[in-house]
Every structure is written in structure tokens, then in C-alpha cells.
Amino acid sequence: MMIQLGNFFFRCRNIIFIFLYLLLFVPSAELFGAERWGDKYFLYPIVLGLLITVSGQLIRGGTIGLAYIIRGGQNRQVYADGLVTTGIFNHVRNPLYIGNILMLWGAGIMANSFLFTLIIMPLFLCIYQCIVLAEEAYLKKKFGMDFIDYTKRVNRWVPNFKGIGDTFSSMKFNWKRWLIKEYGTQFVWLLGIAFILLYKYPTLIGRDPETKLKYAGICLLVIGTYYLTIRFMKKSGRWK
Known part of the structure; x- marks a missing residue:
């Protein structure tokens, strides 16, 4: 079921991303309020949100700059012409999606939106989990043991930073x-x-x-x- 949903969400992912981004401007209760955080309460979501959302873009930049993977699929379906395991992909299997999550999460905190940060973002995470499961089913079918061995070595969502310095120094950005x-x-x-x-x-x-x-x-x-x-x-x- 989740794989079928993932294939559907994959076809619509660009529209979904834009739609979720627009939800940043829907009126919502605040994460940070003046009653608890004082007169300068607005600085907390701005600073924290910027740190998170910029880190997401930097992760995407490091991923694309070192070892690019075709993101667009083919005919709006999951597709890969090769199994990319170098660069940031050597430390986590879905760095581009992690970057997207951080970019949206940070933007939600910047918007000081309780609705977006604590309700919309979990929905976004569920959508991405479905997409990843659909992609993994395709990659397992196409690349077999090469992909299975890769999944045993590299985490799906939690990055392993061991050797990250060597990764950047050994590859041209x-x-x-x-x-x-x-x-x-x-x-x-x-x-x-x-x-x-x-x-x-x-x-x-x-x-x-x-x-x-x-x-x-x-x-x-x-x-x-x-x-x-x-x-x-x-x-x-x-x-x-």
C-alpha cells in the first residue's frame, strides 16, 4: 500500500512541495509568543529557522555538487540509470530528501507556525517515507544485491558522519x-x-x-x- 502511495506522490511531488510551501502563510497559533519569550520573542524563530533551512540547502548543495543523481525520474515514474553510492550518498541514502525536509521545517519555524511545524511537517515526512519505499522497491528490483548491500552499509535517514571529511577532500565539488x-x-x-x-x-x-x-x-x-x-x-x- 505504501509503495503504491509512494509512486503516486512521486508523480506529484513538485506540486506537493509548492502546495506545502504555500501553507506557511496560513494563519496559525505561534510556536514562540511574547508572553513566554519576552519582547524579542520574534528573534528566536528567525534565527533557529534560518539555521535549519539553510543547513537543508547546504546538504542539497553538497549532494549535487559531489555526486549528482537524476531526481526527475522518467515519464513521471521512479527511474535510475545507475546506483549512486559516492559523495554524500556514501553517508546517508536520501540526502536530497533530508535537505528538503530541513528546508521546509526551518521555514515553518521561521514563520512561527504551530500548524506547519507540528502538523503539516509530520504529514510531509509520511509522504517522503512512501516515496522512498517506492524508490527502494524499484532499486532493489533493478540492481539486486548491489542495492541490498548498499542498504546494509548506509542508513536510510540517519547520516553517518564518519569519514565525511575524506569524502569532501577526495572529490571535486x-x-x-x-x-x-x-x-x-x-x-x-x-x-x-x-x-x-x-x-x-x-x-x-x-x-x-x-x-x-x-x-x-x-x-x-x-x-x-x-x-x-x-x-x-x-x-x-x-x-x-
Whole structure:
């Protein structure tokens, strides 16, 4: 049952990710409130959330930059043309998904949302567990004992950091690949962070609508310029 659900969620995972991201802005009870945390209560979710969500993007960056694995499947179905076990995949089997989880979890904490952090995120974890089970069923069927041996050596979710320094020192980090494979995700992620800060924390820039609109325009310009620059470098073939 979970494998069938996983195949369904795999086909819809991009839409699911965007939908869950939009739920960050649904009104919710606060994780951190002024009554308990004092006048500077808003700093706690901002700092903690940023640390977590940025760590998620760094994990994704380290994974893609060292040993990239085809994430898109084929014809909206689970697919792999090879079994990737090097780079970060040598320390945990699903580093890209761990990165996604941390990015969303950190964003939920930044939004100071009880609903998102403690209700939506567990649902997100269940969806990813189903997807992973579907992927593993496919990989076991295609790669047999090679994949089974890999699962015995490397954990599904809990990273083993032993030898992580050797992994980074023994492989060349391809930062161009990180950017051209990740700029779309980064665009949505950065916009989400910007609008959380602008609209969830009026004490940072004030409550004046014109001021909010001005800063929103600046954020959109900066992030949009980054997106268009990386897209141009990719499509023009200057970064291969």
C-alpha cells in the first residue's frame, strides 16, 4: 500500500512541495509568543529557522555538487540509470530528501507556525517515507544485491558522519552543477524566506504597506535577477 502511495506522490511531488510551501502563510497559533519569550520573542524563530533551512540547502548543495543523481525520474515514474553510492550518498541514502525536509521545517519555524511545524511537517515526512519505499522497491528490483548491500552499509535517514571529511577532500565539488540544477528550487525557497520576514514580522520594517511593497519589490528584483542569470548561463551553454 505504501509503495503504491509512494509512486503516486512521486508523480506529484513538485506540486506537493509548492502546495506545502504555500501553507506557511496560513494563519496559525505561534510556536514562540511574547508572553513566554519576552519582547524579542520574534528573534528566536528567525534565527533557529534560518539555521535549519539553510543547513537543508547546504546538504542539497553538497549532494549535487559531489555526486549528482537524476531526481526527475522518467515519464513521471521512479527511474535510475545507475546506483549512486559516492559523495554524500556514501553517508546517508536520501540526502536530497533530508535537505528538503530541513528546508521546509526551518521555514515553518521561521514563520512561527504551530500548524506547519507540528502538523503539516509530520504529514510531509509520511509522504517522503512512501516515496522512498517506492524508490527502494524499484532499486532493489533493478540492481539486486548491489542495492541490498548498499542498504546494509548506509542508513536510510540517519547520516553517518564518519569519514565525511575524506569524502569532501577526495572529490571535486562542482559548484556550477549545484547552481544550474538547484536555481529553481532556490528561487522558490528564497522568495518564501523573504516574504516570511516581510509579512510575518512587521516589527522588522514597520507596518506601512508602502514600505512592505518597496522591500518586496527589492527582494523580487534581487532574487529574480539571480534566477535569470543562472538560467541564462545554463541555457546558453556557458555552464555545462
